[in-house]
Amino acid sequence: MDTRPIGVFDSGLxxxxxxxxxxxxxxxxxxxYFGDTSRVPxxxxxxETLLKYARQDLRFLATFRPKAVVIAxxxxxxxxxxxxxxxxxxxxxxVVEPAVKRxxxxxxxxxxxxxxxxxSVNSGAYQRRFAALAPEITLIGRPCPLxxxxxxxGRVRTGDSVIETVAAEYLTxxxxxxxxxxxxxxTHYPLLREVIGTVMGPDVTLIDVGQEAARAARAYLQARxxxxxxxxxxxxxxxxxxxxxxxxxARMFLYEDMEHSPRLVDIEAY
Amino acid sequence: MDTRPIGVFDSGLxxxxxxxxxxxxxxxxxxxYFGDTSRVPxxxxxxETLLKYARQDLRFLATFRPKAVVIAxxxxxxxxxxxxxxxxxxxxxxVVEPAVKRxxxxxxxxxxxxxxxxxSVNSGAYQRRFAALAPEITLIGRPCPLxxxxxxxGRVRTGDSVIETVAAEYLTxxxxxxxxxxxxxxTHYPLLREVIGTVMGPDVTLIDVGQEAARAARAYLQARxxxxxxxxxxxxxxxxxxxxxxxxxARMFLYEDMEHSPRLVDIEAY
Numbered sequence: 001m002d003t004r005p006i007g008v009f010d011s012g013l014x015x016x017x018x019x020x021x022x023x024x025x026x027x028x029x030x031x032x033y034f035g036d037t038s039r040v041p042x043x044x045x046x047x048e049t050l051l052k053y054a055r056q057d058l059r060f061l062a063t064f065r066p067k068a069v070v071i072a073x074x075x076x077x078x079x080x081x082x083x084x085x086x087x088x089x090x091x092x093x094x095v096v097e098p099a100v101k102r103x104x105x106x107x108x109x110x111x112x113x114x115x116x117x118x119x120s121v122n123s124g125a126y127q128r129r130f131a132a133l134a135p136e137i138t139l140i141g142r143p144c145p146l147x148x149x150x151x152x153x154g155r156v157r158t159g160d161s162v163i164e165t166v167a168a169e170y171l172t173x174x175x176x177x178x179x180x181x182x183x184x185x186x187t188h189y190p191l192l193r194e195v196i197g198t199v200m201g202p203d204v205t206l207i208d209v210g211q212e213a214a215r216a217a218r219a220y221l222q223a224r225x226x227x228x229x230x231x232x233x234x235x236x237x238x239x240x241x242x243x244x245x246x247x248x249x250a251r252m253f254l255y256e257d258m259e260h261s262p263r264l265v266d267i268e269a270y
Numbered sequence: 271m272d273t274r275p276i277g278v279f280d281s282g283l284x285x286x287x288x289x290x291x292x293x294x295x296x297x298x299x300x301x302x303y304f305g306d307t308s309r310v311p312x313x314x315x316x317x318e319t320l321l322k323y324a325r326q327d328l329r330f331l332a333t334f335r336p337k338a339v340v341i342a343x344x345x346x347x348x349x350x351x352x353x354x355x356x357x358x359x360x361x362x363x364x365v366v367e368p369a370v371k372r373x374x375x376x377x378x379x380x381x382x383x384x385x386x387x388x389x390s391v392n393s394g395a396y397q398r399r400f401a402a403l404a405p406e407i408t409l410i411g412r413p414c415p416l417x418x419x420x421x422x423x424g425r426v427r428t429g430d431s432v433i434e435t436v437a438a439e440y441l442t443x444x445x446x447x448x449x450x451x452x453x454x455x456x457t458h459y460p461l462l463r464e465v466i467g468t469v470m471g472p473d474v475t476l477i478d479v480g481q482e483a484a485r486a487a488r489a490y491l492q493a494r495x496x497x498x499x500x501x502x503x504x505x506x507x508x509x510x511x512x513x514x515x516x517x518x519x520a521r522m523f524l525y526e527d528m529e530h531s532p533r534l535v536d537i538e539a540y
Contacts, residue, residue: 038319039309044422046512049308146432149419152314162416162435169432242316268538 002226005030007061007069012040014187015072016253018210038240043117078125098212104134113174116185237262272496275300277331277339282310284458285342286523288480308510313387348395368482374404383444386455388413507532
């Protein structure tokens with residue numbers, strides 16, 4: 001038993017889809033969430049800037065003495081995980097490896113697609129993990145830079161011609177490549193599950209990286225008998241821009257209202 | 271005569287459209303440009319975060335001892351100009367007042383539209399300037415939050431169904447309101463001039479805020495005999511994220527290659 005919280009961070013609100021999964025899978029855990037809304041999005045930043053931001057995000061979460069940290073940002077997970085793990089004693093779980101394992105188990109024809117931010121695809125992190133864990137799989141990556149701004153504008157529904165046009169443009173080449181499994185490599189993308197599923201067709205398995213990272217966190221804690229004692233866990237939300245804006249937007253990702261208002265954090269001070 | 275440079279800043283690369291105008295109108299001036307590419311976009315940030323970023327941007331430019339600073343960011347101009355002017359001795363020119371004056375002179379039916387970021391429209395800055403300078407004009411504002419990400423993805427051309435659909439959605443209500451003049455309240459928007467013009471029709475005058483701010487800067491310097499001596503001015507480009515990315519993107523906004531590579535600036539240190 002370990003009563004310490006789990007830290008979770010993301011560039012903005014997308015990581016709340018991972019929080020929802022963590023709470024569903026481990027309702028007794030306490031969670032500290034940090035969303036860097038004053039510097040969102042991370043998806044087109046350079047690797048150097050990403051590392052600088054990720055270090056600040058992690059230093060802030062470390063002040064809560066977490067038993068583990070989940071990086072609920074595909075871009076940071078892809079670009080900075082090894083460095084952050086080498087620099088810190090806190091166990092850190094990214095989204096790449098859990099998603100790669102799940103995709104490798106799900107694919108039947110060994111053709112897997114990856115959609116993610118430009119920085120995630122360019123990092124080569126998924127290619128390297130597939131090469132190490134399942135070298136027989138062909139990975140076809142595709143940056144989808146307009147998905148995050150469209151989700152943040154709430155353009156997520158089937159019938160919205162803008163998101164449907166962009167999704168068709170990004171995803172049709174992947175469908176034509178014959179992938180039978182698609183990694184949604186950004187925690188914003190679960191909100192587009194229906195739109196993406198419509199383009200890809202019913203036979204393609206969609207892998208939600210936040211859900212897989214939550215599963216990996218649960219397995220990690222269970223293996224070390226470090227789960228929280230029974231009871232109702234709490235979530236503390238922290239944000240680097242106006243808390244009211246965070247709260248207004250959060251419902252879209254959590255599918256419920258927040259119990260507590262978020263705390264404002266001066267992240268550049270970390 | 272004043273040989274000191276003119277400072278120009280923006281959240282990212284959009285302000286380069288204002289640099290192009292400054293160089294066209296005043297080719298002998300030296301210009302220092304800062305684009306805050308590590309924290310772009312500014313358009314959905316809170317007023318508090320905008321002011322914090324704008325102060326850092328201005329403190330950085332102040333190290334060059336400029337004779338004037340042009341805020342080539344509609345969002346900062348709308349939210350922070352009065353505070354920045356009150357805090358600094360440097361003459362600071364924003365985009366709002368020059369654009370309002372030009373729109374007031376251009377409109378025949380006294381119905382003016384404004385398209386801009388959410389933070390610009392919400393600031394009420396344009397409404398206040400019209401109320402002060404031309405109270406007979408009805409201003410109809412419309413936030414266009416997807417225009418900046420679409421421009422940054424290069425989705426600017428007629429025939430691109432995504433930008434055409436979004437432009438029709440944002441602009442049709444303004445056309446139906448009967449505006450005869452439209453302020454393009456963001457320095458990214460000149461790249462959409464053709465797309466916007468197609469929706470609005472040939473009888474609507476489009477006001478480019480960067481162009482008007484450049485005119486205001488020229489008038490300011492001429493009135494004070496503070497223009498640079500004859501000769502070819504130089505531009506120093508500075509950026510807070512990877513210089514190579516800045517350089518690659520800059521051509522889209524400048525319509526030419528940069529003479530010098532940009533300098534990297536740790537803006538959070540200012």
